[in-house]
Amino acid sequence: xxxxxxxxxxxxxxxxxxxxxxxxxxxxxxxxxxxxxxxxxxxxxxxxxxxxxxxxxxxxxxxxxxxxxxxxxxxxxxxxxxxxxxxxxxxxxxxxxxxxxxxxxxxxxxxxxxxxxxxxxxxxxxxxxxxxxxxxxxxxxxxxxxxxxxxxxxxxxxxxxxxxxxxxxxxxxxxxxxxxxxxxxxxxxxxxxxxxxxxxxxxxxxxxxxxxxxxxxxxxxxxxxxxxxxxxxxxxxxxxxxxxxxxxxxxxxxxxxxxxxxxxxxxxxxxxxxxxxxxxxxxxxxxxxxxxxxxxxxxxxxxxxxxxxxxxxxxxxxxxxxxxxxxxxxxxxxxxxxxxxxxxxxxxxxxx
Numbered sequence: 001x002x003x004x005x006x007x008x009x010x011x012x013x014x015x016x017x018x019x020x021x022x023x024x025x026x027x028x029x030x031x032x033x034x035x036x037x038x039x040x041x042x043x044x045x046x047x048x049x050x051x052x053x054x055x056x057x058x059x060x061x062x063x064x065x066x067x068x069x070x071x072x073x074x075x076x077x078x079x080x081x082x083x084x085x086x087x088x089x090x091x092x093x094x095x096x097x098x099x100x101x102x103x104x105x106x107x108x109x110x111x112x113x114x115x116x117x118x119x120x121x122x123x124x125x126x127x128x129x130x131x132x133x134x135x136x137x138x139x140x141x142x143x144x145x146x147x148x149x150x151x152x153x154x155x156x157x158x159x160x161x162x163x164x165x166x167x168x169x170x171x172x173x174x175x176x177x178x179x180x181x182x183x184x185x186x187x188x189x190x191x192x193x194x195x196x197x198x199x200x201x202x203x204x205x206x207x208x209x210x211x212x213x214x215x216x217x218x219x220x221x222x223x224x225x226x227x228x229x230x231x232x233x234x235x236x237x238x239x240x241x242x243x244x245x246x247x248x249x250x251x252x253x254x255x256x257x258x259x260x261x262x263x264x265x266x267x268x269x270x271x272x273x274x275x276x277x278x279x280x281x282x283x284x285x286x287x288x289x290x291x292x293x294x295x296x297x298x299x300x301x302x303x304x305x306x307x308x309x310x311x312x313x314x315x316x317x318x319x320x321x322x323x324x325x326x327x328x329x330x331x332x333x334x335x336x337x338x339x340x341x342x343x344x345x346x347x348x349x350x351x352x
Contacts, residue, residue, distance in 0.1 A: 003042035013050035035061040105131035132160035152280035175337035195268035200231030291331030
């Protein structure tokens with residue numbers, strides 16, 4: 001029996017199976033939820049780079065066509081795009097594609113733009129990461145009038161407009177699925193004072209995290225903190241931790257599964273997010289839902305709430321941390337955005 005409509009998702013990565021929780025968890029939550037919410041709609045996905053092998057498989061009720069692109073650079077990346085076009089022809093023969101949704105304003109948008117023009121299909125590009133920034137080398141080559149553009153926050157929308165003079169069509173945060181937190185309890189003892197979660201690269205700015213802990217140690221000598229993540233700056237952070245003599249106060253946990261990250265969160269009091277840029281900051285949603293207090297700069301969906309302090313500089317960050325550490329605070333669950341809201345907004349865009 002044919003489906004009512006056929007939606008094609010173009011993405012750089014897709015979980016290799018339903019246990020692959022570390023692969024784009026924010027997008028995986030959406031893909032899973034939209035396929036469940038609309039069983040009468042066929043969803044197909046072309047995944048350009050990950051999994052790293054070429055194959056076709058089923059995951060979260062979506063048929064996935066993996067190109068096995070392995071993040072190839074130009075000119076070898078063109079082979080990936082050709083594979084996308086070949087997959088599209090297979091997919092379109094099974095059932096005519098009605099709508100294309102490309103994720104990230106990068107190579108998937110290039111492929112989606114070509115297919116939408118060639119096949120005369122409506123096309124939406126969802127900006128997810130740093131693709132709104134001027135450093136995105138793809139920006140000058142797009143005609144932005146050919147497709148709809150969505151993003152994750154007003155913060156990201158403003159940066160995109162500044163760099164392109166084009167307003168986004170819709171701001172759609174990626175929401176949480178409460179089913180992902182079924183085995184979570186807010187009654188856990190919170191033995192970690194300050195937690196950081198994210199890639200150990202320049203954008204996340206974890207040198208500032210380490211500096212904050214060193215400054216706080218003067219007032220709180222037994223302060224316990226942890227950074228979860230891996231990346232190019234790991235050795236630099238280790239050296240900084242040694243130089244500032246905070247080896248007993250900071251643990252570098254490395255890369256962990258999403259399940260383990262959520263477990264750390266329910267045992268932590270404060271999420272200190274030192275990032276200088278976020279398109280949304282999915283970790284904000286997770287931390288608040290798990291009862292953590294959050295301190296961050298004004299990035300992504302950052303907003304002042306009872307459990308979220310948005311600061312302007314390092315001194316304000318230190319003062320906010322001292323305030324939270326000096327007095328025991330309540331750890332209440334806050335749901336900012338649900339995946340049901342995300343699904344409903346995209347369904348309207350798809351026309352389903």
